[in-house]
Amino acid sequence: MHRNLALLICLAIPAFAQSPADLMKDPTVRAALDAARRNEPATLDLQARICEIPAPPFHEDQRGLELKRLFEELHLQDVRIDKAGNVIGVRPGKSARPNLVFSAHLDTVFPEGTDVRVTRNGDVMKGPGIGDDCRGLALMLAVIRALDEGHVQTPGTITFVADVGEEGLGDLRGMKQLFFETLKGQIDKFISVDGTGLGITHIGVGSNRYKVTFKGPGGHSYGAFGMANPIQAMGRAIAKIDAFQVPKQPKTTFNVGRVGGGTSVNAIPFEAWMEVDMRSADPNALKEIDTKFHAAIKEAVDEENARWNGRGAVSASAELVGVRPAGQTAKDNPIVQTATAVSRAMQIDEILREGSTDSNVPMNLGIPAITISGGGMGAGAHSLGETFDAKDSWRGTQRALLLAVSLAR
Numbered sequence: 380m381h382r383n384l385a386l387l388i389c390l391a392i393p394a395f396a397q398s399p400a401d402l403m404k405d406p407t408v409r410a411a412l413d414a415a416r417r418n419e420p421a422t423l424d425l426q427a428r429i430c431e432i433p434a435p436p437f438h439e440d441q442r443g444l445e446l447k448r449l450f451e452e453l454h455l456q457d458v459r460i461d462k463a464g465n466v467i468g469v470r471p472g473k474s475a476r477p478n479l480v481f482s483a484h485l486d487t488v489f490p491e492g493t494d495v496r497v498t499r500n501g502d503v504m505k506g507p508g509i510g511d512d513c514r515g516l517a518l519m520l521a522v523i524r525a526l527d528e529g530h531v532q533t534p535g536t537i538t539f540v541a542d543v544g545e546e547g548l549g550d551l552r553g554m555k556q557l558f559f560e561t562l563k564g565q566i567d568k569f570i571s572v573d574g575t576g577l578g579i580t581h582i583g584v585g586s587n588r589y590k591v592t593f594k595g596p597g598g599h600s601y602g603a604f605g606m607a608n609p610i611q612a613m614g615r616a617i618a619k620i621d622a623f624q625v626p627k628q629p630k631t632t633f634n635v636g637r638v639g640g641g642t643s644v645n646a647i648p649f650e651a652w653m654e655v656d657m658r659s660a661d662p663n664a665l666k667e668i669d670t671k672f673h674a675a676i677k678e679a680v681d682e683e684n685a686r687w688n689g690r691g692a693v694s695a696s697a698e699l700v701g702v703r704p705a706g707q708t709a710k711d712n713p714i715v716q717t718a719t720a721v722s723r724a725m726q727i728d729e730i731l732r733e734g735s736t737d738s739n740v741p742m743n744l745g746i747p748a749i750t751i752s753g754g755g756m757g758a759g760a761h762s763l764g765e766t767f768d769a770k771d772s773w774r775g776t777q778r779a780l781l782l783a784v785s786l787a788r
């Protein structure tokens with residue numbers, strides 16, 4: 380009697396109220412989870428194959444075309460490539476919303492001409508980009524395939540995206556295109572799969588990067604003595620930057636990473652330059668340090684010119700060479716709660732962390748977003764000797780699958 384009553388109550392609970400642990404018992408979800416595990420060897424083969432298609436920064440097109448073909452082969456709908464080069468495919472749910480975007484990045488940090496062949500030794504695969512982010516791409520395809528094989532029908536829609544421009548000077552251009560143009564106003568939740576392990580990134584560290592150039596007429600060190608000096612002006616600026624006080628929480632940082640300029644020991648230089656990187660997970664803290672930075676440059680130039688009474692006046696210009704917006708998805712946000720519930724249901728230790736990933740863009744817009752890692756164990760990301768240890772990597776695939784099903788409602 381009681382049992383029947385409990386069953387009735389269970390059936391009456393709408394689909395969106397199901398916990399990840401409940402969903403694991405759903406026969407279609409169970410079938411998909413089984414398929415994900417069974418297919419893992421094929422997923423690893425695919426991971427190696429995708430990785431052998433070069434995808435240098437700003438040249439992801441060849442790998443993108445292969446992803447487009449695979450999206451079509453796996454029966455996604457409305458498969459297309461947007462203006463930036465993002466490859467998009469839709470797995471419709473019972474309704475169009477909520478729309479969950481599930482993404483992994485196409486690009487690598489390796490320049491054109493890099494030997495991208497993958498070698499394997501037991502569980503360990505080796506090749507540039509094998510974990511970051513060939514793992515994410517292969518895992519995304521594995522999730523699509525498993526959903527298909529399990530005949531899982533989600534209440535909401537999942538839009539899969541293989542995106543461009545995640546790394547370095549790519550400056551998240553794929554995500555900016557996706558959120559500001561291609562799918563503007565149509566994304567309710569966002570997950571990206573990036574790298575290896577089983578972590579969950581819910582804090583998006585933003586950064587502003589500048590190249591600052593100081594210029595003056597320059598002249599002979601002895602003959603023209605008495606002129607303002609661009610390198611000395613830059614020295615003043617660096618001393619001011621070095622004295623910045625920054626909050627520990629949220630962690631906010633600055634770094635003068637490279638300097639250059641001048642022509643000779645006996646010449647007043649006509650030019651000097653420096654590259655500066657500032658980071659924070661808090662958009663306001665980042666804005667604040669950015670303002671201080673611009674003030675420091677201006678003060679340094681003014682002081683240098685005043686010191687030499689305006690002889691051979693120095694000027695400076697700061698060129699923004701990189702912006703990654705900051706943001707975070709709070710720990711008590713349902714998307715983070717769901718992700719930790721999924722991990723718990725699968726006996727995976729909860730690891731919450733911060734990072735700089737594709738999720739920065741939605742986090743900055745206040746759209747619930749997290750980045751999860753793709754299972755297995757990686758080493759040497761961004762190096763030619765990058766490795767991926769595939770031991771138990773199916774757990775990463777299953778975790779991502781259950782998370783996608785839990786969020787697409």
Ligand SMILES: [Zn+2]
Pocket residue numbers: 484511512545573574
């Ligand atoms: Zn990555």
